[in-house]
Amino acid sequence: MEYFLKHRHATWLELFFDLVFVSSIGVVTHNLAHTHNNHLTSEQIWLFPLQFIIIWWIWTVHTLFSNRFNHDNRIERIFSLTIMFLMIVMAAFFGDDLFQNYPAFVGFYAVIKLILVFLFFRASNQDQHSVSYARKSGYVILFGTGISAFSIFMETPLREIILVSGILIEMLGIYLVSTRNLEKPKPVHREHLVERIGLSSIILLGESIISLTGTLRSVNWDILSIVAAVTGFIMIGLIWWIYYDSFPVNERIKSMTNGFPMLYSHLFLAMGFVIMANVIRHAILNDLNMNEFRILAITGMSFFYIGKQTVYIVFIPPFRKRMTINTLVCIFITIASTFLPKIEYALVGITIGMLFYTFANFKFILTKDISEYVTKE
Template sequence: MSEAQGLLRGEPTEGHHRVTYVELFFDLVFVFAVTQLSHTLVEHFDGPTMLRTGILMVAVWWVWIDTSWATNWLDPDRPQVRAVLFGMMLAGLALSTSIPDAFGQRAPAFGVSYALMQIGRSAFVVAAIPGGEAALRMNFRRILAWHCAAGLLWIVGGFVEGNARLWVWGLATALQCIAPILKFWVPGLGASAVSDWKVEGGHMAERCGLFIIIALGESILVTGATFGKTEWSGWTVTAFVSSFVASLAMWWIYFDLGAEAGSRELADSDDPGRLARLAYTYLHLPIVAGVIITAVGDEFVLAHPDGAGEAKTLATVVGGPLVFLAGTLLFKRAVRGWLQLSHLTGIAVLVALLAAAPLTLRLSPAALSLLATLVLIVVAAWESRSLAPRGTGTSAKHE
């Protein structure tokens, strides 16, 4: 690597930049974070907890996706970059450990850890980019300014009390979400040009696919751990199989055709930064959220598989796949250019199940789980049958 290149990745020798072992190691922290998020919802499933957990989930997603953008340019095999990632892992463990009580006694730990991760990484990237990459360095100077503003709010929110914390952290989350839309505009520094975001498409697609694997893996771990603690019966075995098959179906829907189509479109795009911002930075968040909510529903079903259903079970068992399908529908719309009928039909059926709550709540949780799983299976099979033989060209719009 030349001196001019500094800590940046070189050109890939073939295909795209591989995901390095240190990036995979870094992701382990987020396996823990996803587990903490789902367990928080399981233990206190109510409106305020859902709102607070939603804010924390968005925060966790942004610190991960921002790091993935950074390592799209920086070379994780360089010792300096590795050191930063290892330091972020330590801060990430503090952040993840704080999640269950992030709006309580551990709020300062969460807020400070989050600010350190976002500000520290961005400051390092600014320092690491060589002078010859003026546009890229200016882009990260703007990003650093936004992270400093949001980071201050995360720290302040950690030390205020009551509803003030919710409002401050809600504002910090909003700043995080709107920054890319505003192209990180900063007074005196202007806005970044999306055309300057020269992402390496295959690497970005693979990184986001791995986060989906993290979420699905956590779902399977929850299912297995809960099933191992319950008394086995016909109902619990049915619920266990349904939960596992639902995870397989979600994997199928995302990875069978969609992930490869996204990688290909991003690699071939004339404007990869804009596509990566929409399809991977924003539209993967509901996909991950859907998997997490489904995992919560699996735990509810395994705990009480028979008898009358509960509102929280209906909301998670049906709502999780609904959010997941909505996210994948929009993601595939971004990369393929049309809304898939298979996904729209699945969403319509799930919405109907929610709308018919007086009837669906009479079903046992295990039976409700089977219905939601069947919807996912049908969507997956429909897409594979309609698109696989003809690829992803325009003729496949009639699926």
């Protein structure tokens, strides 16, 4: 596959990779799905972001490589399939007993990252336009993986801090390599990047539907359960509508040359989707106390807004003020809704807030002239 191929699309293997990514996320999501006497344990809460960011970062590094260097040849296919298999096995260690198998888990994670390092080094020998970028990116990933792997010698909580620190160092290092490098790498392929993020997001929304379906199989049907189920689907539909209706604009943003605002904000978007799926689940089952439901709902909605809006706020100034106002109003409605007497009522209120956000975006934001900031269709 040629990098500058017009109308380039994600390969079938990349779509397969996304499915494995989301299946691994599904295992992590399980941490927030089950309550103990109407409570989530502290271990469930902090294990969720820890495990989530690990899977997301593997997906992100693979996407960074594929966007600039993927030729869809046999060697790259074999290594991508190997990563997918290792991700499936690694996901088997996720859950409350993660640290009972921690060395094995870190071992699988390190091997996956070393394969990605090899792919970047290999690309530096094949692509003369981005030799320095590919090689330095490989070294950054190698360094960060070494720091994360060192966590096996530590005890909690230092173990978790070192594990995540390795990822954060990689995130910062690859960004600096892309933006501060004297040998400027070729720009990100916008159309391909937007498509990869859009496809992974729609699959994550699909997981919300699967979660909704599974929840309905075990619910005790009454009027409040029916209201919560209908409201939950409306919420998912509204999220899809407002997210994807303006999504094609991302492909045309003139100043988005490295893609990092979109890539890194995808972490919040993906986590927001997963958290909101659990918010809907707990509202239908009515199996979570209101204080913890409130935290999940506000966090999930906030993450969704961060993930959805970052690119527009960074690159399209006319959107900034109104998006900020819409978000504050919606978060206020979300907070106020969680003080209603029943958890099902709270979900209805949160959905009304999303309905307002959707209407306000179509009325006050998508009508603005942004021709100065985007290419012609």
